[in-house]
Amino acid sequence: MLLLTCPHCGLAVEETELSPGGEAHLKRFGPGSDEDAFEEYLFLRDNPKGPTLERWRHSYGCGKWFIAARDTATNRVFGTYPAQTGGPPDWIVKAMEAVR
Amino acid sequence: MKRYSVFAIAREAARYHDGWERAWRSPEPKRRYDVIIVGAGGHGLATAYYLGKNHGITNVAVMEKGWLGGGNTGRNTTIIRSNYLQDPSAAIYEKSRSLYETLSQELNYNVMFSPRGVLMLAQTHHEVRGYKRTAHANGLQGVRTEWVDPARVKELCPIMNIHGPRYPVLGGLWQSRGGTARHDAVAWGYARACSDMGMDIIQKCEVTGIDTDGGKVVAVETTRGRIECGQLAGIVAGHSSVLAEMAGFRLPLESVPLQALVSEPIKPCMDIVVMANTVHGYMSQSDKGEMVIGGGTDGYVGYTQRGSFHHIEETLRALVETFPMISRLKMLRQWGGIVDVTGDRSPILSKTPVEGMFLNCGWGTGGFKAIPGSGWAMAELMAKGHSPLTAEFGLERFREGRFIDESVAAGVAH
Ligand SMILES: Cc1cc2nc3c(=O)[nH]c(=O)nc-3n(C[C@H](O)[C@H](O)[C@H](O)COP(=O)(O)OP(=O)(O)OC[C@H]3O[C@@H](n4cnc5c(N)ncnc54)[C@H](O)[C@@H]3O)c2cc1C
Ligand SMILES: [Zn+2]
Numbered sequence: 041m042l043l044l045t046c047p048h049c050g051l052a053v054e055e056t057e058l059s060p061g062g063e064a065h066l067k068r069f070g071p072g073s074d075e076d077a078f079e080e081y082l083f084l085r086d087n088p089k090g091p092t093l094e095r096w097r098h099s100y101g102c103g104k105w106f107i108a109a110r111d112t113a114t115n116r117v118f119g120t121y122p123a124q125t126g127g128p129p130d131w132i133v134k135a136m137e138a139v140r
Numbered sequence: 141m142k143r144y145s146v147f148a149i150a151r152e153a154a155r156y157h158d159g160w161e162r163a164w165r166s167p168e169p170k171r172r173y174d175v176i177i178v179g180a181g182g183h184g185l186a187t188a189y190y191l192g193k194n195h196g197i198t199n200v201a202v203m204e205k206g207w208l209g210g211g212n213t214g215r216n217t218t219i220i221r222s223n224y225l226q227d228p229s230a231a232i233y234e235k236s237r238s239l240y241e242t243l244s245q246e247l248n249y250n251v252m253f254s255p256r257g258v259l260m261l262a263q264t265h266h267e268v269r270g271y272k273r274t275a276h277a278n279g280l281q282g283v284r285t286e287w288v289d290p291a292r293v294k295e296l297c298p299i300m301n302i303h304g305p306r307y308p309v310l311g312g313l314w315q316s317r318g319g320t321a322r323h324d325a326v327a328w329g330y331a332r333a334c335s336d337m338g339m340d341i342i343q344k345c346e347v348t349g350i351d352t353d354g355g356k357v358v359a360v361e362t363t364r365g366r367i368e369c370g371q372l373a374g375i376v377a378g379h380s381s382v383l384a385e386m387a388g389f390r391l392p393l394e395s396v397p398l399q400a401l402v403s404e405p406i407k408p409c410m411d412i413v414v415m416a417n418t419v420h421g422y423m424s425q426s427d428k429g430e431m432v433i434g435g436g437t438d439g440y441v442g443y444t445q446r447g448s449f450h451h452i453e454e455t456l457r458a459l460v461e462t463f464p465m466i467s468r469l470k471m472l473r474q475w476g477g478i479v480d481v482t483g484d485r486s487p488i489l490s491k492t493p494v495e496g497m498f499l500n501c502g503w504g505t506g507g508f509k510a511i512p513g514s515g516w517a518m519a520e521l522m523a524k525g526h527s528p529l530t531a532e533f534g535l536e537r538f539r540e541g542r543f544i545d546e547s548v549a550a551g552v553a554h
Contacts, residue, residue, distance in 0.1 A: 041449055056450050060440040062394075079539040083392035083483050087381035089443045112395075113443045 044096060047120050048104040061095030063087075064107045065127060089113050091136035093128055096120075109136055141336040143248050163328060164335035169342050172368035173201040175522065176360055177375055178347045178383060180204035182213040182323075182508065183500050184375035185330035185341075186515020187522070192337040194516070195523035200339040201369075203362060205346035209327030212377050213508065215445075215477035217400050217434040219413055219422065220509040221258040221318035223285045225274050226544045228532035229486060230281040235529060236513025240321060243512060249329030251321045252427070256412050258318030259288075259296055261462070263307040263418040271313040285315045299409050304461040307419060320413060320424055326511055350387040356495040357387070371522055373498040378443065378478025380501035387494045391501070392538045393480045396437045397447035398505050401474040403466070405429030419458030420451075423466075431466060433459065437479065437505060447476040479504045484543035489518055489530040498522055499535070 042055040063085050069077040086092065092112050097105050105123035109132045110116065118135040121128065128136075142148065142161060152159050175191060177184045180202045191197040202208075220240055222233035239246075240253045262268045271287060278285040290302045293312050302309035331341055342364070349361030350372065359368040374383040378395040405428050415422040420436035435455035438448050452474060460467045481504040482488065488502040500518045503510060517529035532544055 055448060062440075075539045075541075079392075083538040084390040085381070085392070085394055086390065087394050087441055088385075089379070089382050089395075092441060094440060112441050115442070115444055 042110075042115065042117070044108050044117060045120050046098045046101060046104070047106050047122050048098065049102040051098075051101060053098070053101060057098065057100045059097045059099040061097055061105065064093040064095045064123075091118065091139060095123060111139060141332065163332040164341055166343065167340045169201060169203075169340065169345065169362070169364055169367055173340070174199040174370045175201075175373065176367065176369040176371075177202045177373045178360070179211070179374070179376035179379075180208035180327070180331065180341055180343065181211045181375065181377060182209070182326050182330065182511035183377075183503070183514050183518070184373070185209075185327055185334060186511050187373060187375060187500065187518040188334045188339055188515075189330045189337075190516045190519035191523060192334065192339060194519055197519075197523060198337045198339060200334070201367070202334065202339065202341045203345050203347055203360070203367075204341065204343045205363075207343050208331050208341060209324055212477040212479060213327050213511070214324055215400065215475055216323055216508040217422065217424070217432050218320040218323050218508055219258060219318070219415070219424070219434075219506075220253070220255075220321060221315050222283050222509070223258075223260070223274055223278055223313055223315045223318070224546055225277050226486075226546060227277075227281060228544050229546055230278065230283050232513045232517060232529045232533075233510055234281070234283050234513075235516065236510045237317070239512035239516065240509075241317075243321075243326070243329070247329035247333050249325060249332060251325040251329050253319065253321040255317045255319040256424075257296070257314065257316045258413045258415065259293065260313040260415045260417060261293070261309055262311045262313070263309060263416060263462075265310070267418060268310050271311070274313055283315075284317060285313055288312050288314045296412055297410060297414055299463055299465055300414070301462055301464050307416070307458060307461055309462070318413065323508060326508075330515075347383070348386070350383075350494070350497070352387070352494055357497045369496075371496050371498065373500060373518065373522060375500045375518075377501060377503065377507070378480050380480050380499065384492075384499070387492065387497060389493050391488070391499075391535075392482055393488075393502060394441050395443060395478050395480050396440065397442045397444060397476040398435070398437045398479045399447040399452055399474060399476045400432065400434045401452060401471050402426070402430040402432050403469040403471050406431070406469070409465070416459065416462055419455065419462075421455040421459040423459060423463065430472065431469060437481070443478055445476045445478055481505070483538065484545045485547040486544035487514070487533055488535055489514065489521060489527075489533040490535040491521075492535065
């Protein structure tokens, strides 16, 4: 059972209170984009064995989206931050690089 | 290789069973092979077998980072069926199911194929419509399945409570020649036959890099040195994205843990396989008497071979309503495997952007049943450059929007 802290309401919650939302910081493509762009956006994933950034929604709580940095091989969590950002904060990048 | 037979048993019994030879050799890797297959699961071994058997290609090595059959092949709940919705799926899964019928004789190895029948329960009206549609599709595809009503369900499986308040049984899709097989034996049987054809199965040897020259694969780096190859096939299930990264491309896959568990052994009480897709649970009874139960996948990427506990809890909670007698059973073991899931829940059997490199992956939660057919088709693709069975399963279908959408048909693990 994963325990993640929602950065919006500050609660440390169990994964049953959350909904997973897949790889974070995907670049979105809309109508008129070419096939390669759609394939990238809709299907291709890093799917790494190691540190990753993924979206979660605090569904049974405040309802807001956030991003968690987690190691998929060990389930170690490096931290969480609000989804309304272009990328991870420095302290998370550093923590992830330390295990790579 | 000495054949297994009743005479062999008598002969060996007469000399205190000290004459049995090893089922496969464990050779040192050579410097070069015509074909290297990464991953000695069922699919990798079956591909090697049919390369030799159907196409005469025997200078083949199968590289395995752990022990052969130790991945999902040795962790699954062994359900075999071919009642899929889409035509390309029905073709490869039915080819596979029909190969299972005679696999023990073919390999001279008892894989314990048991066509005891597979029943997929309809517990919502949506499922009733869905399975009736599948039954009609199967009729056109030449796959023998039938829609059965609740009374017949009760007859097939008397321990079931068909009047559950939350999940009543409204009928089912019945495939009488579906069933189970012994998972380890499938891997061992193919391994023994491959070794007998002179192929090398190299265990405890992890592929750590892929060398290319001008866009063409030339060798793999392994924990036991560099080994050259003419063709390379990545058949590593949950680790496919990791392998693709070594070759410099990404895949339309997510790897997630899928769990199963078995109970203490009890007397025979259920002689078919039952799948309850609405509640993400399925169950059969092993020859040892254990109830074998499979559950749902985690919702997020994971390589831990463990899985989240609440999925088991949800599966059992729902199964107890449909099978009240299991409420008092003790569960003995629980485990997980890492399954590689595609967007359309169909596999990938394909060439790749790297010349000479092939991929067989994306079987996700349901590839045990496909092992013989997948190996047959993959060998043809590698030997001839094309196969009617793999034609629709190429990587390019995701770019082109030509999905083989099985998530609409079952939408569940098995
Ligand atoms: C709990 C569970 C229940 C299931 N139930 C069913 C079921 O009832 N019916 C059904 O049809 N299917 C079922 N499946 C799915 C089925 O198990 C898989 O689709 C199938 O076994 C995949 O076989 P494979 O040979 O492709 O992969 P695997 O058996 O996983 O083999 C891949 C091998 O590659 C090796 N490998 C990985 N990376 C490397 C590397 N870099 N170098 C060397 N070797 C490497 C691994 O060690 C592994 O042995 C289930 C799966 C699970 C986990
Ligand atoms: Zn919150």
